[in-house]
Amino acid sequence: MPTELERLKVALSGRYTIERTIGSGGMATVYQAEDLKHHRKVAIKVLRAELAAEVGAERFLREIEIAAQLQHPHILPLYDSGHDGGFLYYVMPFVPAGSLRDLMDREVRLPIEVAVRIARAVALALDYAHRRDVVHRDIKPENILLSEDQPVIADFGIAKATSAAGDGEVALTEGGLAVGTPAYMSPEQATAERKLDGRTDLYGLACVLYESLVGEPPFAGVNVRSTMALHATQPAPSLRSKRPDVPMQIDQVIAKAMAKEPSDRYGTSLEFAEALAAPASGTAALRGLGDVGVQRAVAVLPFVNTSSDPDNEYFSDGITDELINALAKVDRLQVASRTSAFALKGSGRDVREIGAMLNVAVVLEGTVRKAGDQLRITAQLTNVADGRHLWSERYDRELRDVFQVQDEIARTIVATLRRTLVGDVGEPVPKRYTENLAAYNHYLRGRYHWNRRGVDGLGEAVKHFELAIEEDTGYALAHTGLADSYALQLDYRGIPVAAGMNRAKA
Structure with missing residues (x-):
């Protein structure tokens, strides 16, 4: 039985003479060849058989045709492409200097x-x-x-x-x-x-x-x-x-x-x-770091759990999420995304470096200590340009006051930004989706596990979102969290596809 190289030589005979293999990767093998018509050295990239079968010739050649229209000094041109002898390939100049x-x-x-x-x-x-x-x-x-x-x-x-x-x-x-x-x-x-x-x-x-x-x-x-x-x-x-x-x-x-x-x-x-x-x-x-938009931009870094119980991490993360969401609703105030902020969790980076990375003017940091029904939240707002504290506060309250503390922090941040950096941001508009503290606590646990991903994490998320709904049947965010969990379980094959889609839609 002829080898793949031998079959390729036959398939391209009359147009290209295959001389040697240049390299091979997960998707394709590259060969050096002679273009018989134009008498020049070329590189021919041939898709692996299993990938070629999955992609299909029509789709492959359509995408290659689009790429062939690109004409730029720093883009390697495409000379040719085809589907011959069961091979999907394209042809480009041979670059001897390498990569x-x-x-x-x-x-x-x-x-x-x-x-x-x-x-x-x-x-x-x-x-x-x-x-x-x-x-x-x-x-x-x-x-x-x-x-x-x-x-x-x-x-x-x-x-x-x-x-x-x-x-x-x-x-x-x-x-x-x-x-x-x-x-x-x-x-x-x-x-x-x-x-x-x-x-x-x-x-x-x-x-x-x-x-x-x-x-x-x-x-x-x-x-x-x-x-x-x-x-x-x-x-x-x-x-x-x-x-x-x-x-x-x-x-x-x-x-x-x-x-x-x-x-x-x-x-x-x-x-x-x-x-x-x-x-x-x-x-x-740096482009974009000195304009008014940046002056209106804030990053809320993950609040640190200082409780004796490490399981209270869900609560400190939840407080962070709530503040990000509250500030994101303020007109003309820009807030760094949760993904970017939580990527820095525990990194210990200097606030000036964080400001450059996230393109923000100020950074909000804090701690959360939860012991029974007692709650202590500290927060500080820092100017990233010089590392100067703009505002700091400590809140010693009962757990039932958590909503009021979040609203107060959001209002203070907006007032501080107006006073110290730029004065034309809007007013924070508090919105409560539940007044039931037990439902809210389950919701925070659900979101904490949802963000952990994985089969086990999503299973825990579903459990807590369902408990939140039992406490408050009209809690819209808990219903949304439950649908998100069912949908994400599909990616981890945690449940059958049909069942997951039906549960998410419900």
């Missing part, structure tokens, strides 16, 4: 100016593609080739094509693995979000720049899934702690581009490229 991965393997840590120059060029190419609604989805050193000392992005279209087996929305194969490379995969890609935009490429490029400067990727778990989990849940380690000669400006730009929530990153790859080129004159040089 950024080859350069990083030789030098480990690149000179700062070289790493930044490469990243800026790639960012400009990505911006060109994103403006044409083309997202790469697999930015990594191996896909950044070096042609005449200039970076060019390869493999536009292949990741989207392989995700097209899921109707082009979820970047998953039938085996359940997200399309992309775990070391450079954005949180939304790692958690299989249905809609990906250019900011997922921006995150991957920031990871590449981080690694080219430090010599190791920002996240490296013991296996693929653990690495993906780190991207989704953990803040990136400080770049300057591993390479102190990197300017603070570059560290802050990378940290912003690697924000967990896409809305907290740069809006476009062009903005990222411009920020990398900005003069190193401190935080004010």
Whole structure:
């Protein structure tokens, strides 16, 4: 029986002469070949048989055709594509100098100016593609080739094509693995979000720049899934702690581009490229960090549980969530997302670094101590520009007063922002979905377990949301939490799909 290489040579005979194997990965094998018509060296990328069968020729060739229309100095052009002899393939120029991965393997840590120059060029190419609604989805050193000392992005279209087996929305194969490379995969890609935009490429490029400067990727778990989990849940380690000669400006730009929530990153790859080129004159040089919008922006960091019982963590997390939600309803006040804030839980980072990462002017921190019916909450608001405390307070109350304490903190924060930074934010509008303290307590426990994810966590979430509904049948948030839990159980195969969808809709 002929080998796969022998069959490929027969399928492409008359057009290309296969000379040698360049490399092989999880999705495809790359061959060096001679283009017999144009007498030039080319690289032919051939999809693995099982992936080709899953994707289908029509979808693959459609996505490759879209990618072939991209014409940019820093995007590797596509010469040809086809479906012959059962093989799905596409043809591109052969780049003998190799990839950024080859350069990083030789030098480990690149000179700062070289790493930044490469990243800026790639960012400009990505911006060109994103403006044409083309997202790469697999930015990594191996896909950044070096042609005449200039970076060019390869493999536009292949990741989207392989995700097209899921109707082009979820970047998953039938085996359940997200399309992309775990070391450079954005949180939304790692958690299989249905809609990906250019900011997922921006995150991957920031990871590449981080690694080219430090010599190791920002996240490296013991296996693929653990690495993906780190991207989704953990803040990136400080770049300057591993390479102190990197300017603070570059560290802050990378940290912003690697924000967990896409809305907290740069809006476009062009903005990222411009920020990398900005003069190193401190935080004010960073694009977007000195405008009025930032002055109206606040981050609520996870309140620390100081109770003797570690099980009260659900309550301190719940207080944090309630304050984020209350402040998010204030007109013209911007609040960092929960995902971004909780990614910094326990990180011990300086508030000035946090301000640059989350693009906010002030940070709210606090502690919660719960003992029986007694409650102590401390809170402090800090200006990230100079680390100065703007306000602090301690509340010693009974547990039944928790709603009033939350409202008072929200009002005080708004009043402080008006007085010290900018005066045109709206009024906080307290909204209570229940007055039943037992129902509220179960709801906080439910949300705590829901955020933990996993089969066990979601099972606990369902239990507590149901108990909350028993205490208050009209508690809308508890009903929403229950539906969210049933829907998420499908992702973890905690219950059959049909049963989960029926319960979520109910």
